[in-house]
Amino acid sequence: MKSLFAMTAACLALATSAPVLAQDAGPDFTDPALVARGAVVANAGDCAACHRAVETHGAPYVGGYKIASPLGDIVAPNITPSKSAGIGGWSFADFDNAMRKGKRPDGANLYPAMPYTDYQGISTADMQALYAYFMHGVKPVDTKAAETHLPFPFGIRMLMGPWNWLFTSDKPFKATANLSPEAQRGQYLVETLGHCGSCHTPRNMLMAEKPSEALGGADLSGWHAPNITSDPISGIGGWSQADLVAYLRDGRAPGKGIAAGGMAEAVEHSLQHLPEADLVAIAAYLKASQPIRDPRDTRPAFGWTETRPVKLAAYEPGNGATEASYSDSSTTDGAFLYDGACASCHGMDGKGTKDHFYPPLVGSVTTGAVNPANLVMTILGGVDRESGVGHAFMPAFANQMTDEQIAAVANHVLQRFGRPDTLVTKDMVATARAGGGKPLLLKIMPWLMGLAAAVFAALSFFAIRRGQRRAARRTA
Ligand code: HEC
Ligand code: HEC
Ligand code: HEC
Known part of the structure; x- marks a missing residue:
């Protein structure tokens, strides 16, 4: 109904002014320059991260990739211009409506796993470029992606109607007035195409982002997307602009931390491909964003830079080592596990290698955070990220260690190199393994x-x- 009102208003505007009519005929969507610009916008929009194929080397945008939601897996559809399996038959208005309102041409509501609440503010010019690219710059593939089946009652797409009504709006993006033009450009990228808030902003009971806590940090399928507001203690206020640009472009910022999980995907599929000026703009905006402080934080997460001695593991020479203790794979001694499984790369002293190819675990945001989720998830899943600076790879330990062993090695790392009052329990590891804590709605x-x-x-x-x-x- 809201859109009906907008349409009526638009028609009235058209009827009363001829020049507007000429503009509203839309650009030439086959224009190669527009298509090329659309490819850049699609990179900023991270479309490839979700609409990729299930198999690693499938064609771009054929979909099939499953997005884990607390309610079950949601499959990203084929958005190539195939008429039978993709969006080849869609008009610009159909595309615009799906992107901003989560509404398909057949009237069905999309689930907000597609971040349309963020894309709602994309400028008309960028939306037109995106459409031109998806219609004329992407190869059509006639393979349909699997259907999404959520448990009752969430399988009823109609239920999303009221949700969409409440949490989508018609308001165009409006930058905060007192920011520099550079930071305003960054705000546009962060709040619309970059959909950073879809991971970094906490959600309310109905799973909508809470605007009052924008970028304040949120749990995400076992991971924690940290607070990236300008607060110097709880957020990224202590990162330099260069740190932030390096992190977004390369997935690592020496002396701060590395990007794994969903952030590695954002770097791999989107951020590393952005023009440097856009990364600088994003950094400028984050540093000017509304700060949010967690009272439990006493120093920035990267500020735990001292190493602490711990009692030597029982197997070490002179500590009663026996042949059996050397080959005991069931041990739950964190020091023993660290020396055997981690020290070869991260060093006995946790300082990694000088070039940071193997990063230090001392003074890292992952080991200094009040929330150990990313430490646990990194040990469980490892790191596998391609970017301009090469392939960052750490093996996954999910199948090598029990929950108790992972808790033990994590606690050893925290005690010795990180924030010592953070504690990992074996139940936390089990929950992380199962895909993270469930939000209230599912409980x-x-x-x-x-x-x-x-x-x-x-x-x-x-x-x-x-x-x-x-x-x-x-x-x-
Ligand atoms: C975080 C993951 C994610 C990102 C990023 C994302 N999408 Fe989606 N998109 C989805 C999912 C999941 C669906 C299907 C939702 C459903 O089944 O209700 C979807 C649906 C769509 C649809 C509707 C297709 C149909 O057949 O119903 C279009 C069009 C679309 N996305 C375009 C885009 C474009 C363009 C971008 C980049 C600017 C983008 N998406 C980025 C996850 C994503
Ligand atoms: C798919 C979810 C997702 C999206 C989208 C996303 N992030 Fe992240 N982000 C994460 C996760 C998870 C981490 C933690 C990664 C880790 O510790 O390995 C993270 C970490 C970060 C960090 C490091 C902060 C710290 O203290 O460790 C910065 C900076 C950041 N993200 C910025 C952004 C910006 C800017 C955007 C939008 C352009 C964005 N992120 C989009 C999930 C996401
Ligand atoms: C084969 C080498 C290797 C082994 C073994 C290894 N790691 Fe890693 N680790 C890496 C690499 C490489 C990275 C990511 C570097 C990057 O992203 O640039 C990493 C990243 C990390 C991070 C994130 C650091 C940050 O600053 O955010 C943590 C935490 C971590 N490893 C802990 C461990 C623990 C605990 C073990 C043992 C259970 C372990 N690693 C075993 C190579 C290794």
């Missing part, structure tokens, strides 16, 4: 299933109230 799902209808009614009620309030404001 209460059995209850919610019975009351799905009631929730639906309540949402509709609020949506109507919101509509009425808006209408009242408009007439006032």
